[in-house]
Amino acid sequence: MKTEVKALVVGGGAVGNGIAYHLAKAGWSDVMLLERDELTSGSTWHAAGLLPLFNMSYATSHIHDYSVKFYKSLEEETGLNAGFSVVGNLRMAQTQARMDEYMLYASTAETVGVPYEWMTPAQIKERWPLVRTEDLEGAIFHPTDGYINPADVTMAMAKGARQRGVTIERKWQVDGYEWKGDHWEVTCTKMADKGGNLVATEEQVVVKAEHVVTATGNHAQRTAKLLGIKSPAIPVEHQFIVTEPDPMLQEYRKTHGEHPVLRDADAKWYVREERGGWILGPYEKNAPACFEYGVPDSFRADLFPLDLERIEEEYMSFIHRIPSSEEVGLKDDFNGPICYTPDGNPLVGPAPGLRNMWLAEGFSFGITAAGGTGYYLAQMMVEGEAEIDMASLDPKRFGSWVTTEYAARKNEESYDHVFILHHPDEERPACRPLKTAPAYDRQKALGAQFGCVNGWERPNYFGPLDAPDSFDHDARSFRRGAWWDYAKDEAHAIREGVGLIDATAFTKHVLSGPGATQFLDWFTTNKLPRVGRINLTYALTAAGTTRTEYTIVRRGEDSYYLVSAGAWQSYDADFLRAAIADKTAEFGAMTLQDVTSQYGVFAIAGPKSRDVLGALISDANPETALSNKRFPWLSSQDIELKMCPTMAIRVAYTGELGWELHHPIEMQNYLFDQLMQAGEPHGLKLVGARAQNWLRQEKSYRAFGTELGRDATPLEAGLDRFVDLNKDFHGKAAMEAIGIRSKCVTLLVDGPADADPWGREALYAGDTKVGRLTSGGYSPAFGRSIGMGYVRPDLAEPGTKLMVKIQDKLWPVEVTVDSPYDPTNATIRKDG
Known part of the structure; x- marks a missing residue:
């Protein structure tokens, strides 16, 4: 076995082999893959092999799309048939709400280039008469989708990797990782079969590797412990059953082709043909997490006992949908571990706190994702960044506060949420509330309906005071849900009066010391502010794209307070x-x-x-303390609001006159009560994140994770005024070399009367797709829908007429000026 390599891939399932193949294809010839048992012996061997293209995540959609296309090319390259049955994927809908979901999915699919077709119940019945359709609203069909043999596609990728120079070693278990400053030393133990068990021998080898990738599947918790990090990747039991041959299906197949993969999302299952019978895969409630603390040594390619009572409801709905299956017996069953994460998306990218250590863990749809993960992760490792923004899959989106109990319960929820209605305003209830600011209870008593950001409870909007806790769930919709009017009132309150927003979830760092000023000047794109002033700035990736957005408050010559997005605390740190x-x-x-x-x-x-604020501030001349002269825009001061010392920053993400009030968290309830009391004569209204999101779009304020990410530069985002090209900074040369591939624009939308864009829709010029929305909502100032997104540079001029796909129809949009509300910032600079 080699003892020194460029890259070591740990894990021989579909994901690991996909990564090894693509690293070699990207030019790294010295790659080795280690598998502790046999290739495919983890979850790969008992996977159903489905290839669903559908996903609301832009990054995951790209990954799945690449995989489907890549798998079709493997046989020509390797001579091995990957077992790809391109039968299509039919997603059926029992309700109009489910069709609304599919319409949003479809528009997202268009931004990636995934083909689809709409089908009526009658069309479904005509093509596939064994399917009961009288209680369906319709379906969406992906003709390029289907299923694949997991073992065959893995072996094909392994052969392709070997042909490109990759070494694959079986029966080697990794037992230790040690970083030596410029490489990893990985302790590997030879494993052997003894009496059906896999046991460690005394033979050990230390492998030196410049880079290591872990793709250890169900063993992710063991891997995390060896690396000294935390991981939320924990398996959940997934059952599927195989029926005996169905005589009516066999008769149908004499004159017809194979059924597509059938998904009845409202019934929470998928079905496909299998040797004249059916495979049923349910996603039921109460499927338990397993291996929370690691996989037992005795567990190899094993399964758990079937629990038919747990899936009885899904089984009966399968019989309802395909009546011919009622008299068919069960031939086989599988109940095996499939790894999950709290949000259902995998962990792909650099490991937290470690150099040259890459994670590819937590794949609940590993077969679908294996090829695309290899492709995009190889880009990150070899070129520095992927061509798409992979931040939504970054392992550091989950902080070190995530415990084993939290991950297990959230992963169980993630499993039983696979087929729920995924509203864009979805908020999942498990393990909440967990992280609460002191004013949580006060705000809840005043009607707050909370969202969850990095574990923090943050008000999304304030609903009716007498509403039960279920109101937020009932208010959700793919159109303008019952929450919409509340958010609209909150937005108008800020534009016309005064509103108070809880922004405690912001990520906050203090950087100080003799090197702080020179470091930040190199680290960020903008000029540094003077003492007592603030600025908005960006940190870039080495590839020149946007890595992080910061508001910098300069507290002293070498002391800085950095504020960044609340969802990205560990990522930024x-x-x-x-x-x-x-x-x-x-x-x-x-x-x-x-x-x-x-x-x-x-x-x-x-x-x-x-x-x-004037009613609360302690100052010799309170009437002038907050004036432009004494407290100018984009400045910061330490003030006293009654008994609460506060760092006040004159800036407002809503584009109105305003301040951020950063205060000792133990005094939050006191300050909240004082603000509410002082605000009562002025009609102060509590405001949530949804209204704030609308208002910031009226000001064309870009948001990290939507307009800002690792697939666009600040110049492409239209943030030239925050980039000082007269100084040198990290990523500058790469940014300039990229040029302008697309431009971020704000658009006013004349859309449907009962819906706004969500920020996942495709943009068109005529019949040509020319861009996509990254944010969407309603504009109270203009009384119409609004959105932000990226288009070709030639289409970015104000006045350009385009179309946006909403609810499967094209609606007119117009590119508007940046900051269409108050473009001169007169209101935000208002004196007093």
Whole structure:
């Protein structure tokens, strides 16, 4: 076995082989893959082999789309048939709400280039008469989809990898990882079969590897412990059953082709043909997590006992949908572990806190994702970034606060949510509330309907005071749900009066020390602010795209307070720490503190916000303390609001006169009560994240994770004013080399009367797809829908007429000026 390689891939399932293949294809010839047992002996061997193209995640959709196309090319390259049956994928809908979901899916599919067709119940019945259709609304059909033999496709990728120079070693278990400053030393133990068990021998080898990728499937918890990190990847039991041959199906097949993969999402199952019978795969409630603390040594290619009572409801609905199956017996059953994560998406990217360690774990749809994961992860490793933004799959989207109990319960929820209605405003209930700011109970009593951001409870909007806890679920819709009017009132309150937003979930860091100023000047794109001032700036990837957005408050000559997106706390912290470690010797000593949990944040905004704060501020001349002269826009001051010391920042994400009030979190309830009391004479209204999202689009404020990401530069995002090209900064040369491939624009939408875009829709010029929305919503200022997105540079001029796909129809949109509401910032600079 080799003892020194460029890249070591740990795990010989479909995902691991896909990564090894693509690393070699990308030019890394010295790659080795280790498997502790036999190739495909993990979850790969008992996977059903489905290839669903449907996904609301832009990154995951690209991954699945690449896989489907790639698998079709494997036989020509390797001579091995991957067992791909291109029978299509039919997703049936029993309700109009499910059809609404499919219409949103379809528009997202168009942004990726995935083909689809709509089918009526009559058309379904005509083509596949064994399917009962009288209680269906319709279906969406993907003709290029189907299913594949998991073992065959894995072996084909393994052969392709070997042909490109990859070494594959079986029966080697990794028992230790040690970083040596420029490479990993990986301790490997030879495994042997003894009496049907896999046991460790005394033979050990240490492999030196510049890069390591773990794709260890159900063994992700063991891998995490060896690396000294936390991972939310924990398996859940998944059952599927195989029936005896169905005589009516056999008769049908004498004159017809194979059925597509059938999915009745409302019944929570998939079905496909299998040797004249059927495979039924349910996604039932109460499927338990397993192996929370690691896979037992005795568990190899094993299964759990079948629990038919757990899937009785899904089994009966299968018989209802395909009546010919009622008299057919069961031939075989499978109940095996499939790894999940709390949001259902895999963990793909750099491991937190480690150099040259890459994770590819937590794949609940590993066969579908294996090829695409290999392709895009290889781009990240070889070229520095992938061509699509992979941040939504980054392992650091889950912080170190995630415990084993949390991950297990959320993964069970993720499993039974596979086929629920995935509203774009979906909020899942398991393990909540967990992280709450002190004012949580006060806001809940005032009607707050909460969303979850990095575990924090954050108000989405404020509903009726007498509503039960279920109101938010009942209010959801693919159109304008029952929450919409509440959010609209909140948006108008900020535009016309004053509103208060809980922004405690913001990520907050303090950077100080002799090297801090020089480091931040190199690390970010904008000029650094003077002491007491703030600026908006960006940190870039090495590839020149946007890695993080920061609001920087300069507290002293070498002391800075950094504010970034609440959802990305661990993601931002990891990036900062790594950059500081690389540059301390060059720039000088620095100290970084994550103070997210130490400070609460309220954002007060609106024409009357100065009046509310003026009633609370302790100052010799309170009538002028908040004036432009004494407290100018884009500045920060330490003020006292009655008994609460507060770092006030004059900035507002809503585009109105306003301040962010960063305060000791232990004083939050006191400050909340004071603000509510002072605001009462001025009609202060509590405001949630949804209204804020609409308002920031009226100001064309880009948001990280939507308009801002690792697939576009700040210049492409239209943020030239925050990029100082007169200085050198990290990623500058790469950014300039990219040029302008597309441009971020704001669009006003004349859409349907009962719906707004969600930010996942395709944009068209005539019949040509020319871009996509990244954000969407309603504009209270213009009384119509609004969106932001990316288009070809030649279509980015204000006044350009385009079309957007909403609810399977094209609606007119117009590119508007940046910051269509108050483009001169007169309201935000308002004096008093």
